[in-house]
Amino acid sequence: MVTTPLLPSDYLDLVSPLRAGADLRGRIEAVHPETGDAATIVIKPGRGWRGHTAGQYVRLGIDVDGVRLWRAYSITSPTNRYRQDGRITITVKAIPDGKVSNHLVRRARPGTLIHLDQPTGDFVLPQAKPAKVLYLTAGSGITPVMGMLRDTEFDDVVMIHSAPQPHDVIFRDELHDLVTDKKLRLTEVHTDTDGMLDIARLDELVPDWTERETWACGPAGLLDAAEKHWADYGVQERLHTERFRPSVVVTGDGGEVTFSATGKTVDADGATPLLDIGEEAGVLMPSGCRMGICFGCVTPLKTGAVRDLRTGEITEAEPGVLIQTCVSAAAGPCDIER
Ligand SMILES: Cc1cc2nc3c(=O)[nH]c(=O)nc-3n(C[C@H](O)[C@H](O)[C@H](O)COP(=O)(O)OP(=O)(O)OC[C@H]3O[C@@H](n4cnc5c(N)ncnc54)[C@H](O)[C@@H]3O)c2cc1C
Numbered sequence: 001m002v003t004t005p006l007l008p009s010d011y012l013d014l015v016s017p018l019r020a021g022a023d024l025r026g027r028i029e030a031v032h033p034e035t036g037d038a039a040t041i042v043i044k045p046g047r048g049w050r051g052h053t054a055g056q057y058v059r060l061g062i063d064v065d066g067v068r069l070w071r072a073y074s075i076t077s078p079t080n081r082y083r084q085d086g087r088i089t090i091t092v093k094a095i096p097d098g099k100v101s102n103h104l105v106r107r108a109r110p111g112t113l114i115h116l117d118q119p120t121g122d123f124v125l126p127q128a129k130p131a132k133v134l135y136l137t138a139g140s141g142i143t144p145v146m147g148m149l150r151d152t153e154f155d156d157v158v159m160i161h162s163a164p165q166p167h168d169v170i171f172r173d174e175l176h177d178l179v180t181d182k183k184l185r186l187t188e189v190h191t192d193t194d195g196m197l198d199i200a201r202l203d204e205l206v207p208d209w210t211e212r213e214t215w216a217c218g219p220a221g222l223l224d225a226a227e228k229h230w231a232d233y234g235v236q237e238r239l240h241t242e243r244f245r246p247s248v249v250v251t252g253d254g255g256e257v258t259f260s261a262t263g264k265t266v267d268a269d270g271a272t273p274l275l276d277i278g279e280e281a282g283v284l285m286p287s288g289c290r291m292g293i294c295f296g297c298v299t300p301l302k303t304g305a306v307r308d309l310r311t312g313e314i315t316e317a318e319p320g321v322l323i324q325t326c327v328s329a330a331a332g333p334c335d336i337e338r
Pocket residue numbers: 057071072073074075090091092093094095096097098099100101102121140143144243244245289290291
């Protein structure tokens with residue numbers, strides 16, 4: 001009663017936001033530019049942080065212009081076997097019009113408190129070390145792989161990385177140091193001059209690619225081509241992929257969307273996720289990965305129908321039905337309980 005309307009924990013948050021038992025937070029301790037549009041953010045997680053496995057990502061919530069936005073970022077620091085100061089790093093590439101990425105790369109300052117979830121994701125190295133490894137990455141897709149490279153050494157590692165130009169290659173100096181130390185064989189593809197990597201070139205670049213356990217992360221075009229190529233050669237079980245965005249394969253007619261708790265109604269097309277529609281309308285929408293894997297966005301569907309953009313499957317409202325707003329679009333008029 002003494003602290004009403006705030007809870008005692010709210011006062012504790014002011015003096016000790018990273019304490020054990022508090023909602024998991026982190027404090028930005030430094031921001032290191034990597035390229036013209038990418039930066040590494042050093043974060044000190046609070047006491048409840050359970051540690052990550054190389055290759056995993058963390059969901060992070062940050063206030064941008066007064067609105068809390070959640071996004072997922074791969075952890076680029078090695079596990080705490082090797083980084084013993086308890087800090088983690090993420091490395092963010094600012095994308096055009098990207099709210100969180102631009103904020104983190106260009107405006108985040110040391111001392112900023114952020115919200116964190118426990119790390120998660122199955123784009124990780126196996127317990128038993130494979131004899132030969134291939135990392136196939138492009139752009140910011142290098143981030144989970146850098147977490148792996150910094151954590152675990154293999155006898156035989158090849159990497160093919162694509163970026164527009166040499167100065168766009170994130171972690172370039174560190175990669176070249178690994179090459180000098182004979183810990184990595186690296187092919188850089190500079191797409192402004194070389195064009196996009198044609199997956200058929202693998203035979204020439206890495207003749208034994210079918211024998212290699214492969215981790216691939218990059219834009220949908222690269223990953224779609226890789227998945228088809230590995231499947232065509234019958235070695236799909238050797239390929240592990242991580243996507244930063246969902247593959248939208250099916251769209252249809254949209255409809256009028258009502259956010260009944262907020263009292264807003266907007267017209268939506270059949271291709272835009274309801275998460276984006278809600279945020280655009282100023283509705284407070286929970287979110288996380290924004291690509292259908294973390295379930296941080298699930299919301300009751302009160303009436304109407306929505307379409308899963310990955311499969312085309314229609315979900316109709318029934319008592320207790322939850323939808324993932326990040327991969328669902330309106331399929332006619334609907335009411336979302338937000
Ligand atoms: C598992 C996972 C790990 C990730 N790890 C990293 C990481 O290590 N480093 C990193 O920089 N990003 C990473 N991402 C992407 C990150 O979560 C955000 O999607 C990205 O930073 C864009 O957020 P934003 O708020 O800046 O853009 P938004 O404001 O959400 O979007 C702005 C515009 O850009 C488009 N857009 C959204 N995301 C992307 C994208 N990834 N590429 C191109 N266009 C996009 C949107 O459709 C929209 O038109 C990861 C995503 C996932 C799911």
